[in-house]
Amino acid sequence: MTNRSIVAAVVGAVLVAPGLAHAAKPVRVFTQVGKDLPGQMADETTCTDYAKGVPTPGLPPPVVTNGGVAAAAGAALATGFLAGLEEAKARRASYERCMRARGYTKVALTPEEETALKAARKQPEREAWFTALLARPDLAQRIEATKGEIIDLPPVPDAKAGAAGLVFDMAQAKVAESAVAEGGALLTVPAGHLATARLAVDYPVSNMLGINKRGEAGAVFHAVARGPYIAQWCGPFVNGSVQGKITQMGCVETAGDGFKVVNVGGETWLAGELFAGGFPVDDGPRLEASAEDLIGPVTVTFKLDKITKKGVRLSAVGERDGKTVRVWTGGGNFDADGRLVVSLWSHRLTLTRGGEGVVAVLSADGDGRDWYGTAAP
Secondary structure: OOOOOHHHHHHHHHHHOOOOOOOOOOOEEEEOOOOOHHHHHHHHHHHHHHHOOOOEOOEOOOOOOOOHHHHHOOOOOOHHHHHHHHHHHHHHHHHHHHHHHOOOEEEEOOHHHHHHHHHOOOHHHHHHHHHHHHOOOOHHHHHHHHHHHOOOOOOOOOOOOEEOOEEEOHHHOEEOOOOEOOOOEEEEEEEEEOOEEEEOOOEEEEOOOOOEEEEOOOOEEEEEEOOOOOEEEEEEEEEOOOOOOEEEEEEEEEEOOEEEEEEEEEEOOEEEEEOOOOEEEOOOOOEEEEOOOOOOOEEEEEEEEEEOOOEEEEEEEEEEOOEEEEEEEEEEEOOOOOEEEEEEOOEEEEEEEEOOEEEEEEEOOOOOOOOOOOOOO
């Protein structure tokens, strides 16, 4: 077994992590019923590599935000140090998302268990301690009790054809009938939201840099899957100012034992591109998931932004009520046969030069890859 096991990581957190010495919260460790120590250590290695950005077959890299609000204040506060803290938090969050996605739950240790863990300073002793914990007959009950205490975000369903918080109706997609010039529409696709939920009570959030805002009870949030381990619920937050109430979009995701709020662009009906940064909060929003789309349909238009010497630049925008939100940028060079293929799950959009523009052909022979060319894990 490797010395870089989850047991060693836990012991290091107990002994040296800032704040734990005086924290009232009990130490928590990941556990899973039916998982032995070698199996858990293998999963820990996979998730540690994932959090570091090491490429994993079939998986996109984790979303790691650097600096953000902390970096913006760096001129007055040590920018590099704060940015480093932000990155460390993001990596930890990626690791914990990965472990939770693999079926692990953090259970609180009893004072006796914590004392025994601290006393186990050598690797064989740590492994013996953790093996005993995984074999405890009450472990399943402790895990279930822990799950009952967690106010978690609603689950986010999978979509065979969907991205950016939308599910695409590819059967109703309409491709341009003639060559498209720069700025024109290559394809339009009707879409609905992946999942929506209503905020049950006000959700105030703040951080040490003086950011204060809240989600108002009754506001509608929608789910955005940003990779296999990252799911966010995005919706409107309001800020008070001398000019009155200002509404901005924000997304909430799980991060460690708490949550993280990230600012995003977009409109109340669709989150746009992520802004750098974000900040941790202890509590998540109380969202009541809906079986129906509480927001309503969005039209997604694939646009030809630029024709280059070798290929094209593309974008996709969601359109509703006369407003647009950009949700994707892509493109590339034509191949030796003069074609560029954009994967769209069950379909393929094939682009070729035609006169002064580009000709688009949509075919129902996709291989399941998304518009980034990534296959489902």
